[in-house]
Amino acid sequence: MKTAIVTSDSSINHLTGNGHPEQPDRVTYVINRLKKNENLIWEKSKEFDETLLESTHTSRYVLEVKKSFPNSGLNFLDGDTIVSPGSKDATKNAVGSIISAIDGIENKKFNNAFCAVRPPGHHAEKQKAMGFCIYNNVGCGANYLIEKYNYNKVAIIDFDVHWGNGTYDIFYDNKKVLYISTHQYPFYPGGGSENDKGKFNNSLNIPLPAGTNSEEYLNAYDHVIKKLIEFKPEFIIFSAGFDAHKNDPLAQFQLNSNDFYEITKRTLMSTKKFTNGKVVSILEGGYDLKALAESADYHVNALLEFNK
Numbered sequence: 438m439k440t441a442i443v444t445s446d447s448s449i450n451h452l453t454g455n456g457h458p459e460q461p462d463r464v465t466y467v468i469n470r471l472k473k474n475e476n477l478i479w480e481k482s483k484e485f486d487e488t489l490l491e492s493t494h495t496s497r498y499v500l501e502v503k504k505s506f507p508n509s510g511l512n513f514l515d516g517d518t519i520v521s522p523g524s525k526d527a528t529k530n531a532v533g534s535i536i537s538a539i540d541g542i543e544n545k546k547f548n549n550a551f552c553a554v555r556p557p558g559h560h561a562e563k564q565k566a567m568g569f570c571i572y573n574n575v576g577c578g579a580n581y582l583i584e585k586y587n588y589n590k591v592a593i594i595d596f597d598v599h600w601g602n603g604t605y606d607i608f609y610d611n612k613k614v615l616y617i618s619t620h621q622y623p624f625y626p627g628g629g630s631e632n633d634k635g636k637f638n639n640s641l642n643i644p645l646p647a648g649t650n651s652e653e654y655l656n657a658y659d660h661v662i663k664k665l666i667e668f669k670p671e672f673i674i675f676s677a678g679f680d681a682h683k684n685d686p687l688a689q690f691q692l693n694s695n696d697f698y699e700i701t702k703r704t705l706m707s708t709k710k711f712t713n714g715k716v717v718s719i720l721e722g723g724y725d726l727k728a729l730a731e732s733a734d735y736h737v738n739a740l741l742e743f744n745k
Contacts, residue, residue, distance in 0.1 A: 439476065439478050439741075440477055440550065440551070440737065441479070441549075441550040442471055442477050442480070442488050442550070442551055442739045443482060443534040443538045443552040444468060444480075444482070444552075444553050444554060445482040445526075445527065445530035445531065446481070447482075447523060447530045447570075448461070448464045448530070448553075448554045449461040450521075450523025450524075450526065450527055451527035451555055451556055453521070454519055455561050456688070457517075457519065458569075458724040459511070459556065459569040463718070463723065463726065466515055466551055466726045466729060466730040467553045467720065468553050469730070470733065471553065471677065471733070471737060473739070474734075478546075479666045480541060482530040482533035482536075483536060483537040483540070485533050485536040487529070489532070489536075489577055489581055489584070490532065490572060492580045492584060493576040493580050494576075495564045496645075498563065498564040502528070502566070502572070506521075507521065508522060509522060513610075514567075515567050518567055518568065518571065520596075524556070527555065527556065528572050529685075531552075531556060531558065532558075532577045534574070535552055535575065535581075535717055536581055538552055538670065539578060539582060539585075539717055542715050542717065544588055546744075548631070548716075549715070550718070551717075551719070552719040552720060553635045553744035555720040555724060556571055557574070557576035557720065558569050558570045559570070559575060559602075559603055559604050560599070560602055561603040561679070563603075563607055565603075566601050567598065567626065569736050573603045573604060573607055574713070575595075575604055575676050576603070576607040576608070576718070578674050579591045579593060579674060581654060582612055583614075586655055588672050589671065590613060590615070590711075591613060591615070591670060591671065591672050592614075593617065593676060594674070595618040595721070595735065596618075596619055596678060596697075597678020597680060597722045598620055598622070598624075598680040598687075598688040598722065599620055599622040599678070599680070599688070600618055600622070600624075600627075600628055600644075601618055601676055601721075602629070604616050605618070605629075605635070605640055608639065608640070609635050609636055610636040610637065610641075611637075611639065614639060615641070615664070615668045616635065616638070617665070618642050618643065619654070619657065619681075620644060620645065620657065621644075621645060621647055621688055623644075629644055629717070630644055631643075641660065641661070643657050643658075643661065645690070647689035647690070648689055649691060650691040650692075651691065651692055654690070654696065655696065655699060659702045661704070662703060662704070665707055666707055666708075671712060671715070671726060673705075675716065675718035675719070675736075677721055678720075679722065679729050679733060679736075680724055682729070683728075684722055684725040685722075686725060687724050690719065694731040696735075697736045698739045701735075701740060705743045709743075714743060714744070718736065720733070741744065
């Protein structure tokens with residue numbers, strides 16, 4: 438069994454304007470780095486039944502998004518969430534990438550997958566776009582696992598430096614989904630304290646201060662592992678943001694690129710007996726292009742090694 442990289446040709450057509458940190462080069466840098474690894478399987482995002490969007494978001498919100506894509510120029514969904522004509526396919530195909538990854542795993546085509554796509558998704562709430570995010574990609578993936586494949590225990594692990602308020606909102610009262618987030622606090626988007634536990638204690642938030650270094654972060658990550666073992670997930674989804682890197686311009690964590698290998702490895706090792714290695718990861722944040730590509734490479738190497 439191998440690791441797949443799922444991409445979408447439309448990711449680079451989601452334009453956000455000059456100087457915006459969530460830019461097309463984010464995926465091109467990651468993909469160019471991963472292409473040097475000959476052991477990966479390459480897959481494309483696939484079409485899916487778009488009613489899945491309405492399992493994750495409200496039907497009104499989905500309609501608003503579909504109407505928001507301009508024929509030319511840019512349109513602002515909020516102060517920093519921008520869409521262009523090319524965003525229509527990019528947003529849909531970002532969701533399609535996680536569907537393609539899940540189907541590939543369930544059909545035993547590969548064992549795990551990383552989706553190198555954009556826009557990111559973890560800030561998108563049931564009925565609100567924010568923080569560069571339009572549709573909640575991991576939210577759609579988790580709901581797909583539950584609806585199509587009848588999973589009862591899906592764990593979403595979010596190591597992006599920002600709290601995934603959207604994912605928390607979507608699964609606040611869903612017993613089948615455990616949402617775990619490590620993030621800088623207090624920080625954008627607000628929330629994400631230890632008291633944000635979900636309706637059924639189905640969320641674990643680990644807020645950490647600006648300046649958190651590798652040792653401090655990995656020590657805190659032990660709480661993630663403990664919660665995962667208690668939950669016994671059948672499938673894991675990573676919200677893989679790499680903006681906790683020390684070189685990232687949008688945050689103040691001090692992680693190194695190889696820390697993302699360690700995070701991934703620890704997670705997989707601790708949950709293998711529950712998941713049989715079924716893991717899908719999708720790109721969230723990360724805005725220093727070199728650090729992003731290097732960190733994603735370490736993350737994927739841990740996925741690859743886990744197949745051996």
